Amino acid sequence: MKGKKILIAASGSIAAYKIPILARFCIKAGAEVKVVLTPSAATFVSPLVLSTLTKNEVLVEMASGNSWANHVALGRWADVMLIAPASCNTIAKMAHGLCDNLLLSVYLSSVCPVLIAPAMDEDMWHHPATQKNMKTITSFGHTIIPAEHGELASGLIGMGRMAEPESLFNHLMTFFQESQQLSGYSALVTAGPTFENLDPVRFIGNYSTGKMGIAIAEALAGKGCNVQLVLGPTHLRASHSNITTTNVVSAHQMYKICSDLFPSMNIAVMSAAIADYTPNEVSAVKIKKRENDFTISLKKTDDILKHLGSIKKNGQLLIGFALESNNEKEYALGKLKEKNADAIVLNSLNDQGAGFSHDTNKISIFEKNGKETKYELKTKNEVARDIAEKIIELLG
Ligand code: CTP
Numbered sequence: 001m002k003g004k005k006i007l008i009a010a011s012g013s014i015a016a017y018k019i020p021i022l023a024r025f026c027i028k029a030g031a032e033v034k035v036v037l038t039p040s041a042a043t044f045v046s047p048l049v050l051s052t053l054t055k056n057e058v059l060v061e062m063a064s065g066n067s068w069a070n071h072v073a074l075g076r077w078a079d080v081m082l083i084a085p086a087s088c089n090t091i092a093k094m095a096h097g098l099c100d101n102l103l104l105s106v107y108l109s110s111v112c113p114v115l116i117a118p119a120m121d122e123d124m125w126h127h128p129a130t131q132k133n134m135k136t137i138t139s140f141g142h143t144i145i146p147a148e149h150g151e152l153a154s155g156l157i158g159m160g161r162m163a164e165p166e167s168l169f170n171h172l173m174t175f176f177q178e179s180q181q182l183s184g185y186s187a188l189v190t191a192g193p194t195f196e197n198l199d200p201v202r203f204i205g206n207y208s209t210g211k212m213g214i215a216i217a218e219a220l221a222g223k224g225c226n227v228q229l230v231l232g233p234t235h236l237r238a239s240h241s242n243i244t245t246t247n248v249v250s251a252h253q254m255y256k257i258c259s260d261l262f263p264s265m266n267i268a269v270m271s272a273a274i275a276d277y278t279p280n281e282v283s284a285v286k287i288k289k290r291e292n293d294f295t296i297s298l299k300k301t302d303d304i305l306k307h308l309g310s311i312k313k314n315g316q317l318l319i320g321f322a323l324e325s326n327n328e329k330e331y332a333l334g335k336l337k338e339k340n341a342d343a344i345v346l347n348s349l350n351d352q353g354a355g356f357s358h359d360t361n362k363i364s365i366f367e368k369n370g371k372e373t374k375y376e377l378k379t380k381n382e383v384a385r386d387i388a389e390k391i392i393e394l395l396g
Helices: 014-028 047-054 071-077 088-096 102-109 122-126 128-139 165-178 211-222 251-264 304-311 328-338 380-395
Strands: 005-010 032-037 080-086 114-118 148-151 157-161 186-191 196-199 202-204 226-231 243-247 267-270 277-279 298-300 317-324 343-348 363-367 372-374
Touching: 005 014, 005 071, 005 102, 014 032, 014 047, 014 080, 014 165, 032 047, 032 071, 032 102, 071 102, 080 088, 080 102, 080 165, 088 102, 088 114, 088 128, 114 165, 122 128, 122 157, 186 211, 186 251, 196 277, 202 277, 211 226, 211 243, 211 267, 211 380, 226 251, 251 267, 251 304, 267 304, 267 380, 304 317, 317 328, 317 380, 328 343, 328 363, 343 380, 363 380
Parallel strands: 005 032, 005 080, 080 114, 186 226, 186 267, 226 243, 267 317, 317 343
Antiparallel strands: 148 157, 196 202, 277 298, 343 363, 363 372
């Protein structure tokens, strides 16, 4: 933990009394700690105690006197933000993007991974609104440090007690260890659709949003990998300082960039939905409406995965995707062999919640050695983490 920058953000809950102990553990382990509190948290734990322990000013208000707390700078300063305790109210506001205090504005402007330790009474924890909000914040890719069963502030015994300082500290340690797992590695990731122009206003495309590929890029980056993301046309963006994005439009542009980048990469994950065919001719002017029937002549695009498979060197790991609607396993295994990939991630259109435009996905991974791993239906961020874990396993 030496030299790591930890931002602890505490909201209003009695569990805030555990934060000075956690801050001390982190400082003793060599980390630099800054703390932000909601005004309500400041009634449970003294900013003076925390600023004395951390040797940093503890911020509570967006502005005081003539000075303004720079929430963007704080969000960018941290290697990790730990929201603990995360009260029911703060979780609800995070889920909906509300920004009515300093803690929330730091959270919304943070670019680092976020860990969340909920704390509340059992009935509030089990309320469908809280469970829905928890699902929403989990889908943002944050890590949840589970609430525990035990004595609550109400005197009742039940779920909702925030993890103890030792446990929070261990989660931070694990986070830093995992964030180094792929340090020194580089990965090429393709994501999104490609658009093949017909004329200045029309194209042939597909419904891919790039969500799965962006999540994979972020999962690898979160493990310390340097990622080159080659992204087809989409409104989505990747956010991690280890990711460099190159935006492309057509299959041919994607082919050129991937061919240039691949030789210097350790890993390539081809999750883009690349057009298999492109128009033989692109009209320089808008095509006018004429006869009843209109025929477009198409030619095959370069198969990028197959090309990378043909130039792959020993030690390089190449992962492809297969989206199938029938004979799924047979087609996936065919692609694995034909394209000389090390593994193929299969999505079946027959699985509810899998494929394009969903927030979830259900995958199976087929490896060259014949091994098949099946996964449950999960959010795309969770699926991306599974794929990153599999990559670490395949790298040995
Ligand atoms: N792929 C590629 N270049 C293409 C087409 C596909 O690199 N021109 C990659 C995809 O990114 C994916 C894998 O090949 O990793 C399989 O893509 P998919 O569309 O499922 O299969 P195709 O090989 O295109 O075959 P088909 O469409 O007939 O299933």
